[in-house]
Amino acid sequence: MTEAFVSLATTDDYARGANVLGKSLKRSGTTRKSVIMITKNLSSHTKEELAKNWDEMIDITELNSHDKERLAVLERPELGCTFTKLRAWTLTQFKKCVFLDADTMVLQNVDDLFDREELSAAPDVGWPDCFNSGVFVFKPSQDTYVKLLEFAKKVGSFDGGDQGLLNDFFGDWATKGSSHRLPFVYNMVANITYSYTPAFMRYGQNVKIVHFLGAVKPWHHYFDDSTGKVKKLTSGGLAASDVFAKMWWDMFKATGDSYKDSQSGQTGPASWQNWDQARVVYTDRRERWEKGTPDYTGEDRFDNILSHMKSMMITTTDTTAATTTSTTTPPATTTTGISTTSATTTTTSATTTTTSATTTTISATTTTSAVKETKE
Ligand code: UDP
Ligand code: MN
16 A cells, blocks of 8 residues: 545635645655545646646535524635545545645655654644644545544534544544654745744744645735736735745646756756755855864855845845835845845835734744855
8 A cells, every 4th residue: 555645626716726735745756646636627728737647536425514693703705615634534445644735835845754653743833732724644544534523413623624523533633742743844834934033034934835825825816927026915915925936836836847857956947946956055064064064154144044045035025015114135146146246225114914814924034134255
């Protein structure tokens, strides 16, 4: 029996997310199967697209929690059908699976997730003693599926969606041991990264899966074909979330087979290659520091490395769309994938709030930084 990555799309809208996810999985060079569960209402065009990006499509019937009252508290009535996720346990032709929400994308190979046992997941940013059900390792089992349905009928879900139900059902997740707790980089919430930007600057190069949690998904933004830039429907968030929105759109637009040649890690849309290169350069330099041989006055200066990351983000940001953000965009050179600039001053002020599926309101951070960078 094989192992598989599994996702779900019950509407043409979510299928757009699933297409990008499927492409990103192939690009990651996974050796596992990719399986998308779909419902009958998808258009034939959508199915054709999904067939290009996923190894297998499996028809399932929608389940609905019909729990309007609780979903209203979440302000997400559309999430009732996320109960359909439970169908994933019926995929018993696979011995172990990793479920990925259709609004996630994979930046680096995550096949190591199959070393984990049911139920492994990352903490939810709104309530870290609960896990976020956008990425989780599970073991398909008819027995577990029946128990889940019984539990759903008897107990229901405290948030009306699958996350509340699964957290009660796998109630020992938080105490079961650290192997069940996935690092945050396996389910990094893209749109509220700005709540802890310094941590993103320190650990961002390790991000493996990005999750566009919340009501507004990247496909709801507008992509300007003439400029190749994303005009975000909602402003706010620091530049990192704009980079990921841009990467999502570039992958969405990608045609042909370029992303399939995944082993080199250097294929796919330019923004994805830039991300890879920025990550690699950043990691190399960190290693040099850790070995105690940093070039303190030259390229390894800490602010220099941060500015590499920042400048990469800023060059992909459409400043006209982000009304609360003012940036001085540095000129970029792309030969190494890393932007080089002379002197740049960046002032970023994000004042919007983001509501996650757990009705968390994240307060904004204001960052003012003067970035100086030397030419390489
Ligand atoms: N989903 C779907 N159709 C819907 C709503 C949700 O197929 O109408 C699936 C899809 O895979 C989606 C997941 O259920 O990614 C969970 O919903 P969502 O990602 O919107 O929840 P959030 O992560 O924002 O809490
Ligand atoms: Mn999601």
